[in-house]
Amino acid sequence: MSSPQPQTRLPSIHRTRIKICGLTREQDVDAAVAAGADAVGFVLYAPSPRAVTPQRAAELARRLPPFVTPVLLVVNEIATNVIAACAQVPGAIVQFHGDETPDECWAATGGGARPYLRAARIPLGDGAARFDLVEYAQQHSRAQAILLDAHVEGYGGGGKAFNWSLLPPSVGSHLVLSGGLTPANVTDGILQVRPRCPTLAVDVSSGVEAEGPDGRPVKGVKDAEKIYRFVAAVRAADAQLAKNIHVDLPAT
Template structure:
């Protein structure tokens, strides 16, 4: 049995030095929140400035919440290499209308409520998505720093998943070991878990987080699962 290594996205970037630190640490994707109510919000123009610092093969991801299609299209024209992350109440048709690769967030209830979220159906409804991002369902959208109960997810989900919501270097290994066997592939997404304050990243926490993800991959490999290095 072979699996892909765990991909890493660091989200909520607002500063040049933090983008550089994320790249240096070895992250695969960098997320920018284009949602004015968020304390991590950046304009599309500011996101484009930050994206210009990214080397080849590091993917920019633009997060939107119930944003008009024309605004998303305008942002994508500024950042043509971006993947779009829909994090609001968007229907499948809304996501596909953009005609670009996209990630769809699934808001998983906290506590025992996770057992009642039909993730299998959700992934079928959004089968056109590159991946389904699993985040905790809290008031408002995103950035809660809360984890949902990973053990209550379905045992088998025929989709690429991104584990998010309250991850830190202290719990991401457990999250990967619990969720990876349930999915086609797994990536992880962190924001508040590597911050000093909202939108301001801690470079040491970024390094610790990436190291913890790699440690989880090594543990999977020790369990006789070969992980490609490329």
């Protein structure tokens, strides 16, 4: 009998990390973990329909096993409140989603004592081509990664996807693709954006939420089956990239 051929595996630096955001319930945290999410997000922005208090975020985060990271999303919050929230959720990463300056992000994370993500609000339509993502990433070079979300009224992507094809061909920062992702489109998003950056992660919220009687997402309530389908679609993109890694992906 011939020896089995080794399977092609994607190097860990190229594996797409997955964050499920806007969690408010224990069962949704458990579903995200069971599906293989790398991180879960808790919204600490009170006007959001998915908002939880820092105390509630801490309760939910205690369900997480080792190596699944809690992420605290804040919007224009004062530094002392961010630091206090982080103290309640050990190991959390902060996601700045408002109008925070680089220095404000740095101060609110204790001068770099805690890693953070900085959201970039990418205009919809042709406006994406006019957003200087390279310069934005340089301004926020102390962030662990730049999260790409659609620019809509208010804060957050509103379930909208911007035009991925209009992003710069090469960005020297780790990126997190967000905004309007679903199990149906995340594979295409990864294939379009991954070649443009050293590593890529994806972040989903409304795209894996349960549907109400009107067919619209129930904000803050996740659908376990959609989470599993989303993760499967991400892994399908990774498998496709693995077959063409020597052609499609830049050296890192």
